Amino acid sequence: MRVALGFLSLLCWSLLSPSAQATEPVRVLLFQDVQRVVIVAAEVVMGRFSSGDERAFEAPVVITLLADGIMVNGNRFQTEGVTVRGRQDLTVTVEGQIETQKPDRPVERAAVFLRASSKSPVASSNSVTVLRNAESAGAMVVSGALQVVRRGQGLMVINAVDLEEYVKGVVPSEVSSSWHQEALKVQAVAARTYALYQRMTNADRDYHLVGSIQDQVYRGRQGADHRVQQAVEDTRGIVITHLNVPILAAFSSTAAGQTEDAVNVWSKDLPYLKGVECPFDTNSPYYQWRTSFKVEELETNLRQKGMPVGTIASVTPISYSRAGRVARVRILHSNGELILRGEDLRRVVGYAVIPSTQFEIQAVGSELVLSGYGAGHAVGLCQWGAKELAELGYSFPTILKYYFPGTELKDARLLESVSPSTP
Numbered sequence: 001m002r003v004a005l006g007f008l009s010l011l012c013w014s015l016l017s018p019s020a021q022a023t024e025p026v027r028v029l030l031f032q033d034v035q036r037v038v039i040v041a042a043e044v045v046m047g048r049f050s051s052g053d054e055r056a057f058e059a060p061v062v063i064t065l066l067a068d069g070i071m072v073n074g075n076r077f078q079t080e081g082v083t084v085r086g087r088q089d090l091t092v093t094v095e096g097q098i099e100t101q102k103p104d105r106p107v108e109r110a111a112v113f114l115r116a117s118s119k120s121p122v123a124s125s126n127s128v129t130v131l132r133n134a135e136s137a138g139a140m141v142v143s144g145a146l147q148v149v150r151r152g153q154g155l156m157v158i159n160a161v162d163l164e165e166y167v168k169g170v171v172p173s174e175v176s177s178s179w180h181q182e183a184l185k186v187q188a189v190a191a192r193t194y195a196l197y198q199r200m201t202n203a204d205r206d207y208h209l210v211g212s213i214q215d216q217v218y219r220g221r222q223g224a225d226h227r228v229q230q231a232v233e234d235t236r237g238i239v240i241t242h243l244n245v246p247i248l249a250a251f252s253s254t255a256a257g258q259t260e261d262a263v264n265v266w267s268k269d270l271p272y273l274k275g276v277e278c279p280f281d282t283n284s285p286y287y288q289w290r291t292s293f294k295v296e297e298l299e300t301n302l303r304q305k306g307m308p309v310g311t312i313a314s315v316t317p318i319s320y321s322r323a324g325r326v327a328r329v330r331i332l333h334s335n336g337e338l339i340l341r342g343e344d345l346r347r348v349v350g351y352a353v354i355p356s357t358q359f360e361i362q363a364v365g366s367e368l369v370l371s372g373y374g375a376g377h378a379v380g381l382c383q384w385g386a387k388e389l390a391e392l393g394y395s396f397p398t399i400l401k402y403y404f405p406g407t408e409l410k411d412a413r414l415l416e417s418v419s420p421s422t423p
Contacts, residue, residue: 026209028158028207028211040061040090047061050079083146089221142169144162170217174216182399186399194216247273248268252380252381255374273380276402276405281385295363343377359372
């Protein structure tokens with residue numbers, strides 16, 4: 001469906017010339033609602049204020065929120081923000097509470113972050129959050145520029161970074177750099193495509209993407225070893241397209257069966273996000289799982305989300321998607337009944353607690369016990385499936401075209417601008 005790509009998406013893309021498409025930086029939100037930002041560099045850096053004035057600063061650059069502006073290295077400035085740029089990489093740390101909050105736009109999560117390289121799964125909390133992104137209290141080393149902007153009661157830190165450098169920071173944060181080189185190329189192309197899609201749909205916002213599971217996990221320079229860099233360079237500029245436009249290149253950890261239609265998860269009927277068979281990810285540590293949580297916790301979480309439930313008597317799946325995942329559940333409680341989407345149950349309970357919607361429910365005393373398969377939303381690319389296919393000798397173009405049917409791989413630097421098309 002041509003209309004599914006969205007008039008706005010096509011229009012934004014059409015306004016970019018081929019050269020602009022290739023060179024415009026990606027703006028990635030690293031931190032939000034912080035009070036103090038420290039930027040370390042090996043040399044003097046330049047700061048450009050929102051007024052257009054420029055000034056050189058000795059590093060470290062310490063930026064503090066004021067009621068009517070910001071303070072930079074002890075000097076007060078009545079401004080909405082400053083962009084710091086150096087000739088080398090910048091190291092940024094933040095201080096002040098980072099609040100959990102709802103995303104300010106509909107979530108089109110590229111992945112539920114379940115790192116294949118870790119001993120145990122890592123995933124989001126009960127609500128999608130703007131996370132600290134890398135290690136919870138550590139510093140991030142990034143290339144490009146850092147934009148520190150006053151928003152609300154805190155400061156936002158945005159990394160304006162070259163697209164390819166951004167991809168180098170995403171790949172090792174989403175899969176293990178020890179995976180087969182073709183699998184790393186698959187992840188690089190998917191991450192690059194997703195970034196371009198978000199850049200064109202969020203062109204007028206302060207940032208294009210969030211550097212967490214809300215979009216793609218991005219850790220700056222961390223983990224970008226020679227294998228990752230080689231995979232990104234070998235696929236430089238290559239994106240997945242439909243009707244000559246970068247697609248919403250969704251991916252998740254483990255499908256454990258057929259991948260899911262996007263319409264069942266996000267109500268987006270996209271022709272290239274249709275379910276395909278995926279019998280390739282049985283070696284994933286997330287292929288099969290068992291979890292439990294107390295009914296009382298579910299009651300509390302639902303009430304916090306504005307759903308006035310009483311005492312819960314039962315939780316039962318009542319409908320399934322074509323791929324066999326729980327589409328809706330019925331929650332019977334003392335005040336009546338509540339019907340929830342399977343994905344909403346995951347969101348309420350916690351993505352770390354319920355890895356996927358492919359589960360069965362059993363009540364055991366005051367607990368609900370779920371037995372299930374897979375990890376993530378299962379739309380689009382299955383990361384562990386791509387790993388197995390790469391090890392079987394399939395190339396990255398073949399793998400990507402399998403998981404995103406009806407698409408073509410093209411060089412974004414050579415794409416001609418397109419005009420909005422009517423359905």
